[in-house]
Amino acid sequence: MPALEILHVDDNPEDLELTELAFGQVDASTRYIAKDNGTTGLAFLEQLAQQRTLPPPHLFIFDINMPGMNGLELLKRVKADPRLRDIPVVILTTSNQPADREQTLVIGASRYVIKPSRFDDLVAIARDLLASIGGAA
Amino acid sequence: MSPSKDEIASGRLRLLDPDTVYLSTGTFHPEETLAMLRDLIKSASAAGYSGVRTAGDMSWIIHGPPGSEHVLAYESQVNELLCEHPFVGMCQYDLSRCRAGFMRDVLRAHPIAVLGDKVCANPYYEPPHLRGDGDESRHLQWMVSNLENSRATELGLQELNRELESMTYAASHDLQEPVRMVRMHLDLLAREADSLGERGGRYLDQARRSADRLGNLVDSILDATSAQREPRSEQVQLGEVVSAALVDLAGAIDESAAVVSVAPLPAVRCDRDQIVRVFRNLIGNAIKFRRGVPEITVDCLSTADRHLITVRDTGIGIPQEWLPQVFGMFKRLHARDAYPGHGIGLATCRRIVESHHGRIWVESREGEGSTFFVALPR
Numbered sequence: 378m379p380a381l382e383i384l385h386v387d388d389n390p391e392d393l394e395l396t397e398l399a400f401g402q403v404d405a406s407t408r409y410i411a412k413d414n415g416t417t418g419l420a421f422l423e424q425l426a427q428q429r430t431l432p433p434p435h436l437f438i439f440d441i442n443m444p445g446m447n448g449l450e451l452l453k454r455v456k457a458d459p460r461l462r463d464i465p466v467v468i469l470t471t472s473n474q475p476a477d478r479e480q481t482l483v484i485g486a487s488r489y490v491i492k493p494s495r496f497d498d499l500v501a502i503a504r505d506l507l508a509s510i511g512g513a514a
Numbered sequence: 515m516s517p518s519k520d521e522i523a524s525g526r527l528r529l530l531d532p533d534t535v536y537l538s539t540g541t542f543h544p545e546e547t548l549a550m551l552r553d554l555i556k557s558a559s560a561a562g563y564s565g566v567r568t569a570g571d572m573s574w575i576i577h578g579p580p581g582s583e584h585v586l587a588y589e590s591q592v593n594e595l596l597c598e599h600p601f602v603g604m605c606q607y608d609l610s611r612c613r614a615g616f617m618r619d620v621l622r623a624h625p626i627a628v629l630g631d632k633v634c635a636n637p638y639y640e641p642p643h644l645r646g647d648g649d650e651s652r653h654l655q656w657m658v659s660n661l662e663n664s665r666a667t668e669l670g671l672q673e674l675n676r677e678l679e680s681m682t683y684a685a686s687h688d689l690q691e692p693v694r695m696v697r698m699h700l701d702l703l704a705r706e707a708d709s710l711g712e713r714g715g716r717y718l719d720q721a722r723r724s725a726d727r728l729g730n731l732v733d734s735i736l737d738a739t740s741a742q743r744e745p746r747s748e749q750v751q752l753g754e755v756v757s758a759a760l761v762d763l764a765g766a767i768d769e770s771a772a773v774v775s776v777a778p779l780p781a782v783r784c785d786r787d788q789i790v791r792v793f794r795n796l797i798g799n800a801i802k803f804r805r806g807v808p809e810i811t812v813d814c815l816s817t818a819d820r821h822l823i824t825v826r827d828t829g830i831g832i833p834q835e836w837l838p839q840v841f842g843m844f845k846r847l848h849a850r851d852a853y854p855g856h857g858i859g860l861a862t863c864r865r866i867v868e869s870h871h872g873r874i875w876v877e878s879r880e881g882e883g884s885t886f887f888v889a890l891p892r
Binding site: 475 | 690695
């Protein structure tokens with residue numbers, strides 16, 4: 378089976394680094410692409426869609442509270458684009474506001490995950506997410 | 515010599531007999547007493563003092579000597595004297611020995627009241643120009659403006675309270691992120707523990723313990739401040755709420771091998787997230803304060819007007835004398851190293867339950883266990 382590709386957008390570089398490490402521990406073949414804001418994340422996906430040569434990532438992870446284009450806006454844009462709307466979206470955030478959870482799930486996010494405080498928990502989340510898209514369990 | 519004797523000798527303190535001050539002729543003449551006070555102020559000022567303070571024992575009034583009907587007029591004039599001179603006067607009345615109607619009028623004549631050892635601004639004080647047969651419409655206007663002022667003060671305090679609450683929320687929310695990063699990186703460092711040596715490993719352990727404590731503290735403050743918002747009203751299956759709380763507690767349940775039995779629970783109109791918090795705290799406490807393997811039972815008794823949910827445990831229980839305090843903020847009954855925690859959880863529970871117009875209480879026997887009761891209106 379080909380390597381799974383994950384796109385992760387978060388304005389906190391430490392989060393990106395830790396998440397990449399966690400995915401790498403579960404499956405070293407995972408292709409992990411990090412972007413530090415919503416605009417470049419969306420541009421990356423749109424470019425892929427335009428080229429039609431490469432498949433879109435298997436999973437798109439992003440935070441809600443980000444400067445510039447926030448996660449809610451990013452989610453709306455992705456779900457409104459017929460070329461992108463089938464990519465499973467996972468919200469990975471510190472926000473435990475019920476409104477954020479409900480709103481993102483209604484718009485079409487597949488999962489809503491609170492950022493953990495333990496590295497082992499982050500590894501468990503990565504394992505769970507990879508399993509959900511048919512990767513290493 | 516005692517200080518007061520010193521003071522008397524130097525002239526700073528003077529003790530005068532009430533009969534001399536108020537009843538020198540056997541009859542109370544306000545103008546005589548006022549003249550004496552004016553002289554007192556004048557001579558004190560001439561002697562270089564910055565002001566005069568008096569404390570007047572008004573017990574003489576109880577016997578109703580001639581002229582005592584002028585006392586209220588006198589009090590008004592003393593107030594004017596207070597305004598014009600560096601002069602503070604305290605009149606001492608015995609509430610239990612004076613006629614209620616008279617004391618009511620006395621209270622209306624004093625801007626500040628001292629009750630026991632508490633000084634309070636007197637909302638019933640009526641400035642001299644309003645008393646007596648003054649203009650009724652002016653009096654009414656004054657009362658209305660008093661009402662407006664106290665309402666404005668109340669609104670100001672509410673606003674201040676809201677600001678403080680949102681500041682607490684923002685502060686604990688912003689602290690979460692760096693604390694999370696510290697904990698994650700310490701976890702990563704722990705994976706390299708072999709290269710740290712024995713001493714380095716010990717330092718790392720201590721850092722992780724402190725970071726965990728800090729993280730828990732920040733979480734519980736955030737929890738407590740989130741509990742301050744108005745609860746939402748949604749139809750919620752309580753059984754699902756308890757399951758969500760158990761998921762959050764999975765680690766502690768595993769570790770303690772706790773047995774949690776949950777009876778069938780009804781649907782309730784409440785704020786789901788807040789009520790999850792309540793059960794997470796109650797069940798979490800039942801696990802934390804255990805005696806052997808924790809056995810916890812969640813049950814519910816519904817009547818026409820309320821659901822009474824119980825969380826019963828077989829833990830260490832709470833001594834009778836501590837029961838009244840357990841729901842207080844930052845009340846910890848145990849040493850920090852005996853049981854972890856910050857004394858925020860049960861205070862948060864009470865806050866949430868009360869904002870749902872419910873009630874929370876506990877019954878407990880030390881050494882046998884506790885039962886927490888949460889009554890939510892139907």
